């Protein structure tokens with residue numbers, strides 16, 4: 001019975017084991033891997049259970065085959081019987097136990113109990129195992145579910161990726177097909193074009209064949225010509241040479257003719273210019289009224305007695321002793337006229353010395369009337385001297401390279417009829433004016449320093465040197481400068497590279513000594529001598545101008561150092577400008593009237609024709625007399641007759657607006673080149689200065 005019970009229990013256990021096996025995965029059931037030890041252990045248990053069940057059944061079978069033995073009751077049995085009897089529910093079982101109670105049975109029972117105990121233990125272990133297995137199973141199932149979910153997600157993603165891949169493949173396929181189709185079409189069209197080209201080339205080839213034959217023929221022809229070329233070249237060169245020689249001689253002839261015409265034209269222009277100068281008068285007289293200074297304005301005597309014509313810049317009105325005097329000059333500069341405006345009016349004269357004319361600009365007027373201001377100016381507003389040199393530089397630079405010019409400068413002071421070399425090493429040395437011993441009839445000043453200037457900086461250096469030397473030669477420069485004449489002599493020598501012509505012009509810029517009369521100044525002693533010398537030279541200047549105006553056969557240039565030195569700039573086709581400086585103050589009115597009258601007299605002078613000058617020069621060179629027999633002419637005022645005198649007749653032309661006068665002057669100066677034979681004796685850079693006679 002125990003076996004039966006055991007058997008039954010084993011069956012149940014096995015059944016439960018199998019039923020739990022059903023829940024296992026196919027993998028775990030069949031798997032031989034090492035990852036599923038619980039499952040394997042379960043299988044092993046199952047097998048063990050099966051084996052034990054089999055053993056139990058075999059024992060049962062053997063029991064069944066063994067005959068049953070009735071055993072008398074022992075005290076224990078009786079005890080048991082009593083126990084069983086007390087329990088009515090177990091009555092049959094006790095009966096049966098008694099039936100089998102034998103030694104063997106006892107033994108088997110003991111064995112069975114042992115087995116039962118072992119089996120119970122096994123069962124406990126199995127149950128424990130089973131629980132573990134169930135836990136593992138649940139875990140596995142959960143993992144399995146997660147894995148399945150993940151697999152499903154992966155599968156979805158894979159499906160999506162596959163879909164995309166397929167779509168991409170599809171697109172690529174379509175693209176590939178399209179590209180292939182396009183390439184094919186292109187290739188077809190290109191192929192067609194190539195075929196067409198090929199056809200064209202074939203056609204060309206067919207048509208070129210005759211051309212090739214022609215070319216071959218030409219080539220052969222040229223080859224023969226190349227072989228003949230040296231001979232032909234020699235012949236052609238010889239012919240060309242002859243032709244060139246012929247052309248050169250023709251051009252040379254034409255050039256000669258042109259040169260001849262040019263020279264003739266120049267002479268004509270010069271004649272015209274001279275005629276024009278003769279008509280206009282080549283002595284121009286400007287007047288500049290200096291402004292009233294600050295100190296003078298404060299004094300009671302500041303009232304100006306001068307007034308200007310707003311319509312005519314050549315007229316000046318002067319109120320003297322209740323009478324209005326009218327002076328007509330070539331140009332009147334009011335006090336507000338700037339240095340630049342003054343220079344604008346004189347610059348055409350200055351440039352004419354580049355063309356070979358001698359020019360003389362001198363400032364005339366009483367002391368303090370502004371002569372030095374006009375000629376020298378002040379440091380930040382230079383006067384005519386410095387502006388003239390700068391203008392000459394710019395003009396000769398413009399004429400290069402056709403003309404090659406040299407500009408040289410000398411500075412001379414005439415004090416008490418003594419000539420001083422302001423650029424020399426010893427300014428106190430006295431210079432003399434002499435006849436050139438070469439018999440040319442030219443005057444020169446032995447020992448006069450002549451400095452070649454090449455830049456505006458050179459000009460500044462020369463002026464500085466001149467001022468320094470002038471200052472060292474006297475105690476009071478201001479007083480000294482009032483009583484001496486200062487001359488800046490600029491010589492411009494030009495050489496025309498094309499024609500070989502040479503020109504030489506001289507520009508004399510003179511700041512005269514004060515022109516006030518001796519009587520008025522009341523000077524004595526050395527002052528008297530100074531005043532007499534000044535008067536002498538200014539009188540000589542007046543005499544010279546008077547003689548020139550009267551076309552006298554003799555012009556007294558030698559009566560003073562000043563006129564002697566300025567001889568070639570006052571005569572012939574020389575151009576002279578007198579800048580009469582006038583003080584506006586009533587106290588200076590009588591001196592102003594004298595200066596203006598002298599200016600008006602000068603303005604009416606016409607320089608004589610060259611024939612009379614030749615006469616004068618020959619007489620100068622042969623007899624250095626002092627014009628004895630001719631009355632001395634002092635710079636006294638001449639009667640002004642605007643309508644009748646020659647100067648007045650011309651003055652209508654000179655009263656034209658200043659711009660037109662400027663134009664005519666510049667036309668003259670640029671249009672007329674004077675050729676001279678330049679004396680080589682003046683080439684010495686420092687000592688010798690030649691005064692050319694006409």
Ligand SMILES: Nc1ncnc2c1ncn2[C@@H]1O[C@H](COP(=O)(O)OP(=O)(O)OP(=O)(O)O)[C@@H](O)[C@H]1O
Nearest residue numbers: 290291366367368369370371372373481482513514
């Ligand atoms: N146009 C002018 N504008 C301004 N100041 C002037 C002008 N003219 C002359 N002056 C001034 O008047 C004063 C006298 O001029 P400047 O020395 O030139 O006279 P000057 O006639 O040369 O005298 P001197 O015969 O004594 O040499 C100077 O101070 C000068 O600066």
